[in-house]
Amino acid sequence: MxxxxxxxxxxxxxxxxxxxxxxxxxxxxxxxxxxxxxxxxxxxxxxxxxxxxxxxxxxxxxxxxxxxxxxxxxxxxxxxxxxAEISAADGADIGAIRMALEPMALRLSLPGLTAADLDQAEELIAEMDGEADPGRMGELNRRFHMTLYARAGRPRLLALTEQHLLAADRYLRFQFAALGYRPRSQDEHRVLLAACRAGDADTACRLVTEHVGQAAEQLTAFLEAREAG
Amino acid sequence: MxxxxxxxxxxxxxxxxxxxxxxxxxxxxxxxxxxxxxxxxxxxxxxxxxxxxxxxxxxxxxxxxxxxxxxxxxxxxxxxxxxAEISAADGADIGAIRMALEPMALRLSLPGLTAADLDQAEELIAEMDGEADPGRMGELNRRFHMTLYARAGRPRLLALTEQHLLAADRYLRFQFAALGYRPRSQDEHRVLLAACRAGDADTACRLVTEHVGQAAEQLTAFLEAREAG
DNA sequence: TGCCAGGATATTGGATCCAATCTATCACCG
DNA sequence: CGGTGATAGATTGGATCCAATATCCTGGCA
CATH class of the missing domain: 1.10.10.10 (Winged helix-like DNA-binding domain superfamily/Winged helix DNA-binding domain)
Incomplete structure (x- = not known):
């Protein structure tokens, strides 16, 4: 049972x-x-x-x-x-894959993004601000990212990206279950969106890379500590 | 039957x-x-x-x-x-994914590459030079790339990379079957290997990106022409 | 007392059987 | 003569049954 x-x-x-x-x-x-x-x-x-x-x-x-x-x-x-087990090694793996895929998806998508897309992303940020439920938060975050990538016109790339966003989310939930959930600032998302609005592909790609990289680093730090202890 | x-x-x-x-x-x-x-x-x-x-x-x-x-x-x-059908859209998709994954794999692997790894890559290039069989050529090419990525220490990233190398290979075979096979120059592989030997990560990553991108472009050109006609 | 062997039990792997659904063909009607 | 509906055949989807393998417990022996 x-x-x-x-x-x-x-x-x-x-x-x-x-x-x-x-x-x-x-x-x-x-x-x-x-x-x-x-x-x-x-x-x-x-x-x-x-x-x-x-x-x-x-x-x-x-x-x-x-x-x-x-x-x-x-x-x-x-x-x-x-x-599937959760491990620091696999978490780092997922992080690396995201750091590879998401800038590519964003770069391809950026020229095709409409005003409506960007507005929706904005709304998602607003919703995330002060969201108390970690599960809902994960979903909003995922939808925010996927909204920015949606116009890449590469279904397979997008499916793979979403798959690894979901996998990363699983890890985050696991961390929240252990350490408790504390809502994060949406500043990073905001500057990323600003770069997208400005059509500045290089900056936007650099920002997602950093954003994803930082999230992965925090996660692996937690996982490594847990495996050591 | x-x-x-x-x-x-x-x-x-x-x-x-x-x-x-x-x-x-x-x-x-x-x-x-x-x-x-x-x-x-x-x-x-x-x-x-x-x-x-x-x-x-x-x-x-x-x-x-x-x-x-x-x-x-x-x-x-x-x-x-x-x-699975072969289509220009899917070929472009696979190309984009490779262009995302392979530079990441190389960047992670480069610091860990041994002299033996680099020598093996060299040997693979020599074998590819003048290889007449397209099937064997595909395998050698795949092994060359995977040898350079092998020390990334990210099993999942590597598995995903190899999976898409294999998928790209399938497309190449398809092209060869239609247009006939003509051995390609190994110059690109050689300069890539040189950058790896020099430990120049930025150059090496740029070179794989270009290398993969060019291959994908040639392929989609052929596929689009085929779908149009 | 600890370790190895052997058998009982639980669980998966593989084969066969039946039901549900799709496709193609053909008759019938407009 | 063309189009639509019914029906038969083929093929997949799902259930049940049997065999093979692994695990766990127990008992005997060193």
């Missing part, structure tokens, strides 16, 4: 949106892992999951395979899957 | 290396798609694949799900999977 706890709530609502059961199971499990509903290292027992989803083991197995390919679950032959 | 043709040769040799059937099917299919043994757009019929692999449909299904997550196959619910 360890997994069941928070999961069954997610299961209840989202069913009809998906065309196949596998799709449904995969999407729900992915969200559960990313939002921390299922903790890192938790064994993902097929029978147990099948029961909470109200399906057979087969769609569960297919979903687990997809999660493995996305590095959200680890497979051990004949021993089953576990939720 | 469309798929069977070249596939059965791959099937014959690699079986014992893998611990589970799914793993075996996935690896073999992946190689077959990446090397062009199975052409883009080919329907991947589960029953047919199961028979050529000598297994049941189940491991085939799990393998297909993993290929979907890697963007090597496209799923259409209740209609089956097809080998």
């Amino acid at each position: 360890a997994v069941n706890d928070g999961l069954s709530r997610l299961v209840a609502r989202a069913r009809p949106r998906h065309r196949t059961t596998t799709e449904f199971v995969e999407a729900t499990l992915r969200e559960a892992i990313l939002t921390g509903v299922i903790a890192p290292g938790t064994p993902l027992r097929q029978e147990e999951l099948a029961e909470t989803f109200g399906v057979s083991r087969m769609p569960v197995r297919e979903a687990l395979r997809q999660l493995e390919a996305r590095a959200l679950a680890e497979f051990h032959p004949h021993r089953g899957a576990v939720v | 469309a798929v069977n043709d070249g596939l059965s040769r791959l099937v014959a040799r690699a079986r014992p290396r893998h611990r589970t059937t799914t793993e075996f099917v996935e690896a073999t299919l992946r190689e077959a798609i990446l090397t062009g043994v199975i052409a883009p757009g080919t329907p991947l019929r589960q029953e047919e694949l199961a028979e050529t692999f000598g297994v049941s449909r189940m491991p085939v299904r799990e393998a297909l799900r993993q290929l979907e997550a890697r963007a090597l196959a496209e799923f259409h619910p209740h209609r089956g999977a097809v080998v």
